[in-house]
Amino acid sequence: MEGRAQNLPHVLRLLLGLVVLSTLMGLLMAGIAIPAIGAGGSATTSGVKAFNDLPSEFSVSPLAQQSKILSADNKLIANPYDENRIIVSLDKISPWMQKAQIAIEDSRFYEHGGLDVRGFTRAMVSNFSSGDVQGASTITQQYVKITLQENALRRDDKDAAQAAVAKTYTRKLQELKYALDVERNYTKEQILAGYLNLVYYGDQAYGVEAAAQNYFGVNAAKLTLGQAALLAGIVQQPTKFNPVINPKQSQARRNAVLDRMQALNLAPVAAVTAAKKQPVADMLGNRKPPKGVCQRSSQPFFCAYMMEYLQKSPQMAVLGKTPAERLKNINQGGLTIKTTLDTKLQTATMRELTAAVPIGNKSNLGAASTVLEPGTGKVLAMAQATDFGDSQLNLNVDQRYGGSQYGYQFGSTAKMYALVTALESGMPLDATVTAPMASPEDSHVFTNKDMHDKCRTDPKGWEVKNDYKSGGTLSLAKMTAESINTSFAQLTIDLGACKVHETMNRMGLHQGDGKPIDTAIPAVALGAGVVTPMTIASSYATLAARGKYCEPTPIESITTSNGKVVKVPPTSCKQVIRADVADGVNALLQGPLYDSRGTAEGSWTVKERPAAGKTGTTNNHNQSWFVGYTPQRAASVWIGNVKPAKANGELLTLNRKTFGSYGYKKSVFGGTVAGPVWGKIMKAATDGLPIVPFTAPSAAVRNGNYVVLPAVAGDSIETATGKLEAAGFKVKVGGRVDSSVREGRVASTTPSAKAPKGGTVTLLISRGYSTQTAQRFTPQPQNTVVVPPPTTPTAGPGPGQGPGPKAKPTKPPKRP
Incomplete structure (x- = not known):
């Protein structure tokens, strides 16, 4: 009983x-x-x-699927995703895969209408015998269940996602009713394709295409009998039958699928026998395991920049209100994001960078370059010679897009902004600046007494050295070509460093964290501030575009999964300096490339195509730059110490390091390696483009708005100062010179005849006349600048000297 x-x-x-x-x-x-x-x-x-x-109408929502990031020539850069899934049509899935999945999951798939009565009866008897709720689900029912779960997850509805897979009779009945509706409204082929694209195959692979690539490194269309059987067997228990972590269980399950296919006459005996002989471990030799989206990209740093840009750029508000909303749409929406990246140019840029700085070098060397299209801001190339696997820090871009908080000191590339400010202030192209002498051994100290505004130096003063002994009265052209530090320090002081700083801001220059460059005069005049390569490239591109600054953008177009074009607002462009001022600066910045004593002479070999730019070298030869452009392309090249200093703050140096195919360099300047690398990158960037000359400077820019100076030769210092100040000029007392004027009186001025109204005039004081000094005193002509004609580039300005006797600079040493 x-x-x-x-x-x-x-x-x-x-x-x-x-x-x-x-x-x-x-x-x-x-x-x-x-x-x-x-x-x-x-x-x-x-x-x-x-x-x-119970509801009976079942809607099949589009699956969450990978988006595509493409280059300008439609080459795949990356597939952003939440779930590693690639949707393919049934005709792109191997017939072996279709047969294997049906054999092991639902052998009567083509015979039932959504419910397999035989299997359902067996499961029901088992359920009532044991008290459990078991499956016997058809492929259609499984498709319904996983779709409901997927849709709930996309809505961030965790409760609904759990309810979709709960082991209850209510859920099973709802699933069954939906399955009947699916069978009425969709073909068997559509249901099978949906299932194969939806189901989870373990190891972060969703859908058969991602699984085929993940485990075997092939497309789903190429799956063999053995590969298909292995994948089909995973579905039941994705972790237990994962071939990567459980190869023995996976192999047993694969063989069970093969036996089932043979029993159903879906695979011949010989093929099954052969497939069983291959160990699972041997099947995974070509696998492409899922990594981070950008780790498996052909252009990982550009990919990482794109992902950040899509989430954070104001231009990308079309993808969502918040970064999180945008990322969800990018990862799940199947978008096609076409970028401005030129893969051919990208390859050339990377080749030239790594020729100078090999990836993985042990010398703390790094290199980065950004190439832009002036007038549009399009990012055409963005490369760096570091290993993405070691560090994802993007050396080219700002912090908000994956770069550093600051960037690197940009050295003498800062001098361009003083030239812009000078021409805007009315200085003519042939203007001169009288500056103190300095050399690598003997610096000149500028003090706060020399400054005219709050953009000053610290109380100790500002020590400025030149790369060789130079100074005196030099033309804008000569001091630009030879990059004379004391001349630009003096020019910045004369103009007002805060005024030059404002020019920097207008032209889009800023630190990596988006904040303005430091206002201290060393940062403004000689580039002691910090910037990123993309930022300074876009700033220099303003000159190429004749004064129009455009924010960099990598976006060409965005389309949805159904081909609808997303209306992306254009990038921000603004005229920030006068076109004729840009023309004048373009003429001056040809000097470093074309002048025989230019700091980058020899870097640009395409003589028929006009180009301009500026070298940059920082203290202790710690970092080196070249930033230059043609009317159609602009590019920056940074080569330097990735870590700028030792732990104690002592700056590291590039001197005596070896730069790949460029070899050992005893002394490193901006024109030593960065300049030649820029020349090769720019040659690739302009190859095939029509030759376009720079616009010749206008007469207004050539002549400036100088006014005639009062005659003060022979006056006392007090009298001369009074006359000049009354005429609206600032006055500075300079050095002593040989002259026939009585000793202690004003011998001459710099400038000698004209100066910008409100500008600074330097008084040169006489030592007194003597026969000996008279014999060696020969007045020199005023400096002039050679302006390039509209169709051909200038050969560069001649050396020239300022008016009156002066200390001659020594000839610069030949740059290594």
Whole structure:
């Protein structure tokens, strides 16, 4: 009796199951909806009503799928995703894969209408025998279940996602009713394709295409019998049958699938036998495991920049209000994002950088370059010679897009902004600046007494050295070509460092964190501030575009998964300096490349194509730059110490390091390696483009707005100062010179005849006349600048000297 009593619940469950099955069969034969589980009589009637009240229309939403980031020539750069999924049509899935999945999951798939009655009956008897809720789900039912879960997850509805896979009769009945609706509205091929694209194959691979690439390094269309059987077997328990972590269990499961295919005559005996012989471990030799989106990109740093730009740029508000919303749309929306990246130029840029700075070098050397299109801001190339696997820090871009907080000191490339400010202030192209002498050994100290505004130095003063002994009265052209530090320090002081700083801001120059360059005069005049290569390239591109600054943009177009074009607002462009001022600066900045004593002479070999630019070298030869442009392209090249200093703050040096194919360099300047690398990158960037000359400077810029100075030669210092100040000029007392004028009186001025109204005039004081000095005194002509004609570049300005006797600079040493 005790044994019979213990078995009574089991017997009652079996009887109840028979009642339910008989009711179910009758309903199916009558073609009506399936009733809910219940006993006979009124319970059955209420169950039928409850079931019929369940929703029956099932909508198949588009699957979350990878977006595509493409180059300008439609080459794949990356596939952003939340789930590693690539949607493919059924004709791009191997027939072996289709057969294997059907064999192991739903062998009567093509025979039923969403419910496999035989399997369902077996499961129901088992359920009522054990008290569990088991499956026997068809592929259609599984498709419904996973789709419901996927849609809930995309809505961030965790409760609905859990309910979609809950082991309850209510959920199973809802799933079954939806399955019947799917079978009525979709073909078997559509259902099978949806399932194969949706199901999880373990190891972060969703859908058969991603799984095929992940495990075997092939497309789903190329899957063999053995590969297909292995994948099909994973679905039931993706972790247990994962071939990477559990190869033995995976192999046993694969063989079970192969046996099932053979039993169903879906695969011949010989093929099955051959497939079984291959160990699972040997099948994974070419696998492409999922990595971070950009780790597996052909251009990882550009990819990382793109992902940050898409989330954070104001231009990308079309993708969502917040970075999180944008990222979700990027990862799940199947967007096609076409970029401005020129893969051919990108390859050339990377080749030239790594020729100078090999990736993985042990010398703390790094290199980076950005190439832009002036007038549009399009990012055409962006490369760096570091290992993405070691560090994802992007040396080219600002912090908000994955770069550093600051960037690197940019040295003498800062001098361009003083030239812009000078011409805007009315200085003519042939203007001169009288500056103190300095050499590598003997610096000149500028003090705050020399400054005219709040952009000053510290109380100790500002020590400025030149690369060789030079100073005195020099033309803008000569001091630009030879990059004379004291001349530009003096020019910046004369103009007002805050005024030059404002020019920097207008032309888009800023630190890596987006803040303005430091206002201290060393940062403004000689580039002690910090910038990134993309920022300074876009700033110099302003000159190439004749004064129009454009924010860099990598976006060409965005389309949705159904081909709809997303309206992306154009990048911000603004005229920030006068076109004729840009023309004048362009003429001056040809000097470093074309002048025989230019700091980058020899870097540009395409003589028929005009180009301009500026070298940059920082203290202790710590970093080196060249930033230059043609009317159609602008590019920056930074080569330097990735870590600028030792732990104690002592600056490291580039001197005596070896630069790849450029070899060992005893002394490193901006024109030593960065200049020649820029020349090769720019040659690739302009190859095939029509030759376009720079616009010749206008007469207004050539002549400036100088006014005639009062005659002060022979006057006392006090009298001369009074006359000049009354005329609206600032006055500075300079050095002593040989002259026939009485000792202590004003011998001459710099400038000698004209100066910008409100500018600074330097008084040169006479030492007194003597026969000996008269014999060696020969007045020198005023400096002039050679302006390039409209169709050909200038050969560069001549050396020239300022008016009156002066200390001659020594000839610069030949740059290594």
